[in-house]
Amino acid sequence: MMTSTIDEQLLQHIEEKFQYKRNLAKHRERELFGVFEQALTDEECVLLKFLYAYMPLHDLADYDGEFFLAHVRRTLQTRELVPWGSRIPDYMFMNFVLPYRVNNENIDGNREVIFHELYGRVKDKSMKDAILETNYWCHEKATYVGTDQRTVSPLTLMRTALGRCGEQSTLAVAALRSMGIPARQCYTPRWAHCDSNHAWVEAWADGEWYFLGACEPEGRLNEGWFKAPSRRAMLVNTRVSADYNGPEETCSNHPWYTEINLLGNYAPHKTITIKVVNEKGKPTPAEVHFQMYNFAEFYSVSTLPTDENGVVKFTTGYGDLLIHVRNDQGYSYRKISVGEADVFEVAIESNLDHAGALDWDMVPPPEIPDKSDDMMTDEERHSNDNRVQHGTATRAAFVDTFWNAEQAEALAQELGLPAERVWKILQTARGNCPEIASFLQEQTPRHGEWALKLLESLREKDLQDTMVPSLVDHLEGALPYRDRAMEESLFVPYVLCPRVHFEMIAPYRTFFQQEISDADKVLYTEKPQALAERLAQEIKIVNDLDRYTGMAAPEGTFALKCADRLSRDICFVAMARSLGIPARLEPLNALPQYWQAGEWHDASFHTERQEAGAAPVEAAGGCIQFSRSDNEGEQEAAYYQNFTIARLENGVYRTLTFPFGEKDVYDKPIEVMSGEYRLTTGTRLSDGTVLVRLSCFTVPVEDVALVPIVFRKEEVHVPVLGTVTEEQWRVITEAAALEIPQQGLVLAWLDPEREPSKHIARELRELKSELDEWGGRIALMVEEQRNRGEFNMEGLPIRTSYDEDAEGACLQAIQPSITEWNGQEYPLVLIVDQQYRIRYQSQGYKLGIGADIVKTVKNM
Structure with a gap:
């Protein structure tokens, strides 16, 4: 029985938090807690109380106790049925199998549905093979598409067959837990080298955690297209709805959930120390925000309190961070380069004045080649390609049942x-x-x-x-x-x-x-x-x-x-x-x-007690009016792409939520609350570095703040990276009938089922007008074994083609001219000028390749 293995202190802790939640939910006492009047085993009672103890408030509001009890019983039944159930430690079962929620998805009865679909496919396999098989099943159900921030449920994803990485990983974790396999959603809250983030999955088998790309199966565990970019991560974390006390480092202290730092599984890292002092140079306790530049804002990837001596430690990668600190004395911030020191001091100021502009270069961790000798074999790769092809066809057959x-x-x-x-x-x-x-x-x-x-x-x-x-x-x-x-x-x-x-x-x-x-x-x-x-x-x-x-x-x-x-x-x-x-x-x-x-x-809720740290409900109004700078060749401002504005509220900047990509921002008053603001602009370079400018300004009450949007200018150099010989080009033209126009050629090999290739296709669509104006050609290629279905050409630049590279002839011909070739990563994007010189190369996952293409072809 599980109750015999749980520490008495933990049981008492669960009971205390359960009673707190029960009191909070007293207006739904019967709907939520009436199930405890039923005949429950000691194990069912403890697990049900565990779920309630760490349950989000909104689940107490929206769901009933019968749902949670049925979930506990289904999970226990699965543990008895699967061959590995008895090998899973109780603490692992409670934290990574039992939870009904993965992220912020709405809750549905997916565990019962998935179990009946999947159990027969995994019940006779080892745990590792069961994890792989589960991901093949997930691939049959869904593929990647960019969507809004609301996370749909696993059953909705199965119904639509499309979802973003957070939704795919939610499905994969739910599917693995449905098979009694411990699983967790891993997350890099923001990449340092490009404007995006990513979620994937870790699954536990026989004492060890392994990673995998959700709905994007590989022939073995610890493989995925995100493997290379994860070596440049500043943080990889996961959230556990419990007072988790596992071996991993905690990267947020919270009474109702635990965020643990998994960066050590992926990237070079170090532990830095932040020391906060007051205006007299004396140590002072504070809240410390570890912030990264991404989507044109400084985003807090972790927030930690210092100890009473103003000290806090954080494990992160070898890139740049903005350290923002605040307490009741004031606030301040400092840009740091992690590799330069072990200890960084930040001084709180009661009246911080940053008049004018601050310019910073935010540098990401460097690219690190994969030096592993344990690469997938050709047999593993071929077998996986066949399974992926089958999964794509299975999903396509389901999509064909949708209305036409x-x-x-x-x-x-x-x-x-x-x-x-x-x-x-x-x-x-x-x-x-x-x-x-x-x-x-x-x-x-x-x-x-x-x-x-x-x-x-x-x-x-x-x-x-x-x-x-x-x-x-x-x-x-x-x-x-x-x-x-x-x-x-x-x-x-x-x-x-x-x-x-x-x-x-x-x-x-x-x-x-x-x-x-x-x-x-x-x-x-x-x-x-x-x-x-x-x-x-x-x-x-x-x-x-x-x-x-x-x-x-x-x-x-x-x-x-x-x-x-x-x-x-x-x-x-x-x-x-x-x-x-x-x-x-x-x-x-x-x-x-x-x-x-x-x-x-x-609407004023003035009778409520204002929560600590919240902005006032009512504030006087004012306006911002943006103007263009006089700099020649200035890039077009687009919200969340290269600029944002943030309001200072209780010592922290909160980004305003304009629509993503909004460009119609100039020469018109925009109503906002009055107060102190900060404009952030960024120019992302091809190596991932960002040229940042911060400009602070005040929005007066019932008045207009005139704010120019100014970008730091990139000095664009288009080097010659290699040359394609006449013999190489002859092979390519014979295989694909490619000619290079005067303006040049963008040549790209895609893996259309993978997220990185879908991103480059999306970016080409978004930049259609600029690329049409350029007038060159874009040739998209796919190797025969990766040509798993129809490719959507709708909305691409007008001189774009998409062809199968039969037997990989074109790719093989051009490989000798490619620097640092890695045959495992897609997309591979080259720009070749009319003299057969390679002027740009990118391989693997990176957002912003489309913008790189535009910059390169304009400056060749």
């Missing part, structure tokens, strides 16, 4: 709706098409085009995991308010649409319309601020309990009567919309607002 344009057109004709709009919705819904089509068939005859307009108000992922009951609740709950005097442009996004932030869409309108009295409905409609005051009185704000905020469904928040601030604000917006009051979270600062008398008003 002809079916969408027939449905549109049946319902009298515009065919193009219906097809766009159904195409986006993918495997959720039957649910969306059923909603349209049921509701269009009753409500006309409004059913379609509701669907069009949603985000892509909403169409893939929102079901008919939710859609009906929101449609029928909103339409009675259509006769109020408001424009459709206000009604659709701020009343009809159920999407508020990044929460899971669930029904809530019928609930709130029944819960709120008729008298209160009249009061709140006339005075929406009264609704905010009610929520301020009824909902207790509990911060710093969950890693992710804004996750609770509105009905759950209202029923639980406690929430993080963002979930409370989402609840306010949802309740307002349920009463026909236009409401939203203000785009830049996510403040709750309601529409009244022709303008937006902030």
